[in-house]
Amino acid sequence: MTSLDLSQESLQELASRWIFRQPGQRIKVYRDTTDFFRIEYGDIVVLNGNPFLIRHNAKEGRFGLDDQEKFWVKRAIDLRSGMTKVLKFVFLESFQSRIGEIVYDCFRSPEKEARILELVSRCPNFMHGYSVRDDHGNIVRVLDLIYGISLADHIQDTAVGMDHETYFYQYFPVVLSNYIRCARAIRLLHEHGERHGDIRRDHIIIDRENGEYRWIDYDYDFHNEKAVFRYDLYGLGNVLMFIVGMGDIVYHDLKRANHPALDRIVEDDLNIVFNNRIANIKKVYPYIPDNLNRVLLHFSKGAGTFYDHATQLIDDLREVAPAP
Ligand SMILES: Nc1ncnc2c1ncn2[C@@H]1O[C@H](COP(=O)(O)OP(=O)(O)O)[C@@H](O)[C@H]1O
Numbered sequence: 313m314t315s316l317d318l319s320q321e322s323l324q325e326l327a328s329r330w331i332f333r334q335p336g337q338r339i340k341v342y343r344d345t346t347d348f349f350r351i352e353y354g355d356i357v358v359l360n361g362n363p364f365l366i367r368h369n370a371k372e373g374r375f376g377l378d379d380q381e382k383f384w385v386k387r388a389i390d391l392r393s394g395m396t397k398v399l400k401f402v403f404l405e406s407f408q409s410r411i412g413e414i415v416y417d418c419f420r421s422p423e424k425e426a427r428i429l430e431l432v433s434r435c436p437n438f439m440h441g442y443s444v445r446d447d448h449g450n451i452v453r454v455l456d457l458i459y460g461i462s463l464a465d466h467i468q469d470t471a472v473g474m475d476h477e478t479y480f481y482q483y484f485p486v487v488l489s490n491y492i493r494c495a496r497a498i499r500l501l502h503e504h505g506e507r508h509g510d511i512r513r514d515h516i517i518i519d520r521e522n523g524e525y526r527w528i529d530y531d532y533d534f535h536n537e538k539a540v541f542r543y544d545l546y547g548l549g550n551v552l553m554f555i556v557g558m559g560d561i562v563y564h565d566l567k568r569a570n571h572p573a574l575d576r577i578v579e580d581d582l583n584i585v586f587n588n589r590i591a592n593i594k595k596v597y598p599y600i601p602d603n604l605n606r607v608l609l610h611f612s613k614g615a616g617t618f619y620d621h622a623t624q625l626i627d628d629l630r631e632v633a634p635a636p
């Protein structure tokens with residue numbers, strides 16, 4: 313790669329397609345991203361000789377109020393190619409999470425996200441990108457922006473004005489076959505000793521170019537010696553429940569609506585991670601086939617056995633849907 317002229321004049325010229333600048337106004341240039349809070353819209357970050365023009369911070373959430381601004385995840389334009397990227401800076405945090413009887417130590421690992429980016433570069437069900445060290449040794453991830461909406465938003469949009477039975481017969485089969493592809497992508501990670509770490513319905517983006525469901529956000533990791541992949545599997549279970557139910561089936565909503573299923577629902581039917589959601593969805597929607605409901609019951613409070621490997625979940629789903 314030829315090296316670019318990174319003088320102030322040259323950077324201003326390169327950026328002029330995207331930003332308007334008063335004459336004489338200088339662009340702030342960073343080569344160390346440790347203090348990412350200071351890096352703002354219109355600044356430039358130089359990584360390995362490549363200038364990136366910083367745009368907005370990423371947000372998570374949807375309807376404005378609960379959006380969390382993520383100062384460490386920024387949209388940026390790669391000034392060499394003109395492509396929009398997502399830059400993810402090093403932000404370390406750790407916490408504990410408890411599911412059932414098991415406690416998991418969770419933490420962010422930029423190294424892990426960097427390794428996974430290399431591992432999945434040819435798998436269509438993941439976001440793609442690379443990592444690069446800034447001048448201070450921070451591992452910055454340079455991600456290709458996926459254009460599309462999250463699975464969470466897709467299901468919520470589909471649900472507007474639609475009854476569950478119509479959804480289940482007309483839309484769910486396609487969603488399920490895409491979900492199985494995503495579960496197989498997670499199995500690929502596990503086969504290589506890696507974990508996703510933050511499996512959620514808003515961490516799947518449906519690529520609007522080809523309809524492919526693609527995982528994002530791989531920097532969380534978790535430790536539990538006895539249940540190495542289980543945390544990911546709980547995540548897969550929660551996403552499955554969400555797509556089967558056309559949204560979460562929340563106990564209190566059923567109560568408020570005085571739903572006839574209430575008499576049948578017992579403690580064991582609740583989701584093992586989120587105790588206010590129903591896992592035994594067949595009790596609410598009786599047309600759900602047994603073989604699918606049996607999969608959901610693995611993620612209920614009453615579950616006797618649990619999945620330890622993604623393969624077990626995928627095999628059970630193969631009975632429900634032909635291999636995608
Ligand atoms: N490759 C990507 N393509 C499109 N949007 C992305 C991509 N990576 C991240 N985002 C957006 O930025 C948000 C925050 O990024 P994420 O990696 O989830 O950060 P965090 O680890 O802090 O949750 C995501 O929820 C998503 O909306």
Ligand SMILES: [Mg+2]
Nearest residue numbers: 372510515529
């Ligand atoms: Mg996230």
